[in-house]
Amino acid sequence: MSQIKIAVLVGSLRADSFNRRLARAVEKLAPDDFAFRHLQLNDLPLYSQDFDAAYPATATRLKKDVEGADGLLFVTPEYNRSIPGVLKNAIDIASRPWGTNSFAGKPAAVIGTSIGSTGTAMAQQHLRNVLAYLDVPTLAQPEVFIHFRDDLIADDGSIASDGTRKFLQGFVDDYVAWIRRFAR
Template identity: 55%
Template structure:
């Protein structure tokens, strides 16, 4: 079977990001036909509509990576009860100019981890509103927001807790089916 490329968009720039660890653990649960590509966002300038007709090289690179993907996986922390600015900036760049959004029609899953008791529930709520507006094909259930705990990850970067691993495997299985169902033939 041909591989499906998944653009992984991490909402954190932190070197020891829990969300990068979660994305890597999810990748381990994916079948071999999914190929994960981590989209770089740390070099994107702040979005400015004046630049729509002549995007900076990092913006064009990001747009090309999203266009080439069969699906998108957002993995985000929660900052001040919302999504991080780096993530909103990337969404704005990818959605412009009007009518040429690279996000439209892409099947998408959302995940996140945070030390807070409610995980990333509020960040995901705000992110999901934007993703729906951008006409992405959003996997709505099951939701995946975790609270970071010391024993969550094992020594190999996988999920150490069997119950959590089972839940995440079920989520990944649904996400894979979602991508296969909605992946654009033009990707």
């Protein structure tokens, strides 16, 4: 069976990102035919419509990385009750110029973790609104709002809690089925 390529967009640039740990945990629970690639967001310039005439190389790379994926996984923290700037910027870059939306039709899921008790709920809702506008079919259930503790998920994605592992496995199973529905 061929590999199903998943582009992972982590909305945190922090070296010890909790959301990067969550992404790794999801990857470990996925079947072997799913190949996850974390897209580089830290070198992107701030989007400007001036790019539309001649996109910078890093922006073109991001668009091609998204276009080459079979599915998307957005893993986001919550900054001030919304989407982190780095993630919104990446979305703006890859969806422009008008008529060249690299995200259109790509199946996706949105998950996140935070030390706050609401576990990224507001950021995820804002992100889902943006993705709906960009024609990204997004898995609705289960929602994944993880209240993070430092000992919950290790740097390599190992999950300490059996309950969290079982919950995330349920999400991964639904996500895999969702992506396969759109497989070409």
